[in-house]
Amino acid sequence: MLPLANILSRKVRSTISVLAVGVGVALFLVLVGLTSMLHEIADRATNVDADIMVMPAAGPAILLGGGLPADKTEARLRAISGIREAIPVLCWTLNMAGRDQNVFAVRPEDWRFFATKPDAIIEGRPLAGGYEMIIDTRLQRVGGYTLGQKIERLNHTFTIVGIAREGVAGRVFVPLNTLNECLQQDARRATFFYVKADGPEAVKSVCDAISAMKLSAFTLDEYYARLSNLLGDMHLVIGGVVTVAGFVCFLVILLTVYTMVIERTREIGILKGIGASRSQIFGLVLAEAGLIAAAGIVVGFLLTWISRAVILDLQPLWTIEIPPVRFAYAAALAAMGTFLGALHPALRAARQDPVESLRYE
Amino acid sequence: MATIIETRGVTKVYRTDGVGTPALRGVDLSVRQGEFLSVMGPSGCGKSTLLYLLGLLDRPTEGSVVLAGTDTKGLGDGERTRLRRAHIGFVFQRFNLLPTISAEANVAMALKLRGLPVGSVPRDTLAAVGLDAKRYRRPNSLSVGEQQRVAIARALVTRPTVLLADEPTGNLDSEASDRVLELVARFHRELGQTIVLITHNEQVAARAGRLVRMRDGRIVAG
Numbered sequence: 001m002l003p004l005a006n007i008l009s010r011k012v013r014s015t016i017s018v019l020a021v022g023v024g025v026a027l028f029l030v031l032v033g034l035t036s037m038l039h040e041i042a043d044r045a046t047n048v049d050a051d052i053m054v055m056p057a058a059g060p061a062i063l064l065g066g067g068l069p070a071d072k073t074e075a076r077l078r079a080i081s082g083i084r085e086a087i088p089v090l091c092w093t094l095n096m097a098g099r100d101q102n103v104f105a106v107r108p109e110d111w112r113f114f115a116t117k118p119d120a121i122i123e124g125r126p127l128a129g130g131y132e133m134i135i136d137t138r139l140q141r142v143g144g145y146t147l148g149q150k151i152e153r154l155n156h157t158f159t160i161v162g163i164a165r166e167g168v169a170g171r172v173f174v175p176l177n178t179l180n181e182c183l184q185q186d187a188r189r190a191t192f193f194y195v196k197a198d199g200p201e202a203v204k205s206v207c208d209a210i211s212a213m214k215l216s217a218f219t220l221d222e223y224y225a226r227l228s229n230l231l232g233d234m235h236l237v238i239g240g241v242v243t244v245a246g247f248v249c250f251l252v253i254l255l256t257v258y259t260m261v262i263e264r265t266r267e268i269g270i271l272k273g274i275g276a277s278r279s280q281i282f283g284l285v286l287a288e289a290g291l292i293a294a295a296g297i298v299v300g301f302l303l304t305w306i307s308r309a310v311i312l313d314l315q316p317l318w319t320i321e322i323p324p325v326r327f328a329y330a331a332a333l334a335a336m337g338t339f340l341g342a343l344h345p346a347l348r349a350a351r352q353d354p355v356e357s358l359r360y361e
Numbered sequence: 362m363a364t365i366i367e368t369r370g371v372t373k374v375y376r377t378d379g380v381g382t383p384a385l386r387g388v389d390l391s392v393r394q395g396e397f398l399s400v401m402g403p404s405g406c407g408k409s410t411l412l413y414l415l416g417l418l419d420r421p422t423e424g425s426v427v428l429a430g431t432d433t434k435g436l437g438d439g440e441r442t443r444l445r446r447a448h449i450g451f452v453f454q455r456f457n458l459l460p461t462i463s464a465e466a467n468v469a470m471a472l473k474l475r476g477l478p479v480g481s482v483p484r485d486t487l488a489a490v491g492l493d494a495k496r497y498r499r500p501n502s503l504s505v506g507e508q509q510r511v512a513i514a515r516a517l518v519t520r521p522t523v524l525l526a527d528e529p530t531g532n533l534d535s536e537a538s539d540r541v542l543e544l545v546a547r548f549h550r551e552l553g554q555t556i557v558l559i560t561h562n563e564q565v566a567a568r569a570g571r572l573v574r575m576r577d578g579r580i581v582a583g
Contacts, residue, residue: 006461267460277439358453
């Protein structure tokens with residue numbers, strides 16, 4: 001009761017402290033949530049009925065443009081023993097729903113490798129050829145697109161012929177020949193190939209054989225691991241930001257509780273005068289800090305929810321997924337930071353000389 | 362009657378930047394159970410220092426304080442706190458109420474800190490000092506006389522063996538002062554409460570059964 005009354009009696013200072021904790025919690029959760037976007041991209045890129053990805057030897061950092069001659073490379077790949085299918089993909093970007101979308105240009109007959117589930121197309125039909133386009137449900141929702149809608153891009157009119165369930169490798173699919181024509185390539189080009197081996201046992205030998213052709217080959221698992229390494233770097237950055245945010249929260253709490261203890265020097269003397277022990281004074285100070293932390297955690301969760309809604313409103317195609325366990329981590333971090341920040345002032349309060357405290361003006 | 366609190370050759374020296382300032386010089390004082398003792402003297406004579414030592418809020422530089430038969434010399438903070446809780450109630454000149462909580466909560470705080478059941482005890486005690494109707498008010502919305510009565514209720518709610526009052530009427534006008542002193546006297550008369558009251562006012566001191574005079578850190582009479 002006394003800690004709550006003390007907090008309520010210093011509304012501005014308490015509000016600032018609660019906000020400081022809340023911002024730290026929200027920063028941690030939103031940053032963690034943003035990393036889920038990379039996971040979502042990695043999940044989609046490897047959601048193909050294939051075993052291996054093949055890229056130019058240099059290995060493009062960004063999957064974009066036609067670095068490989070499609071027909072020639074396919075012929076070379078098919079000559080390798082153990083390869084069942086070679087699927088060329090040309091990646092390009094088209095502005096849709098207000099931002100550049102990664103377009104997968106594939107041969108219509110190769111769609112089956114991307115339709116990993118029987119109900120991958122939920123509306124319309126797969127690509128047949130010409131100026132056709134398949135988009136996923138998320139892009140449809142965000143861009144307000146409808147089946148059969150005509151879209152002017154690359155100086156041509158594309159028709160949306162199918163809506164694919166969210167989770168397919170690309171947000172937009174167009175026929176490979178069509179995109180090559182639009183880009184006025186002199187011969188069909190591909191950014192990379194998906195390769196399906198005869199069986200799991202053939203994957204390694206196929207990779208070795210492709211590498212011998214001075215192409216870069218790695219399994220989809222390895223590709224996922226590559227993206228995960230990017231995530232690892234991202235986690236380091238996030239860890240750094242969270243550490244700084246946590247330190248700022250810690251300092252704010254330290255300053256708040258320290259100021260509170262100085263301000264209440266006389267009250268601490270009174271409490272000792274009426275029977276409070278050191279541990280009770282220590283507990284009262286920590287309880288006050290704990291209430292600030294608890295309110296800060298609630299505010300942090302609220303700020304996270306608001307931030308997520310605002311970000312997704314501004315960038316609807318982004319993915320911000322925050323597992324419930326992360327909320328528990330954030331709460332634990334905030335509680336620990338608050339405890340550490342309040343520890344020194346609480347000990348100082350507990351050790352205060354009651355007579356000096358009572359004489360304190 | 363048995364001695365409830367006693368000082369034996371108590372000296373207190375305050376040190377600032379290595380310079381010692383004696384506040385008490387070899388004070389011997391015995392207070393018997395149920396006694397109403399008044400300590401008088403000019404400002405700076407050591408009255409409040411003596412009270413803080415009697416209440417175990419401070420430690421003597423030399424000598425010892427014996428409370429309820431226990432020599433407190435050498436006791437740790439925890440044991441001193443336990444003794445203080447069991448036997449001492451404080452009333453201060455400046456009331457020293459907690460400003461963020463109600464009068465009733467201030468009184469209840471003394472019980473809670475001792476782990477005692479609260480129930481209607483704070484309300485009953487406030488009623489005994491005539492403040493039942495104002496029990497939900499915060500200290501700053503009460504008059505100074507009322508604040509001091511809340512402080513008395515807080516000091517007595519735990520039924521202490523000894524009530525130590527440091528110039529309880531020092532900040533009050535004569536009417537409020539009379540009312541507070543009458544209250545203290547009533548508790549002494551009706552409950553046999555042991556009281557040590559510090560004052561520099563002759564009229565206030567005259568209410569006590571025994572008067573002790575102090576000067577320059579020494580007891581000079583009584």
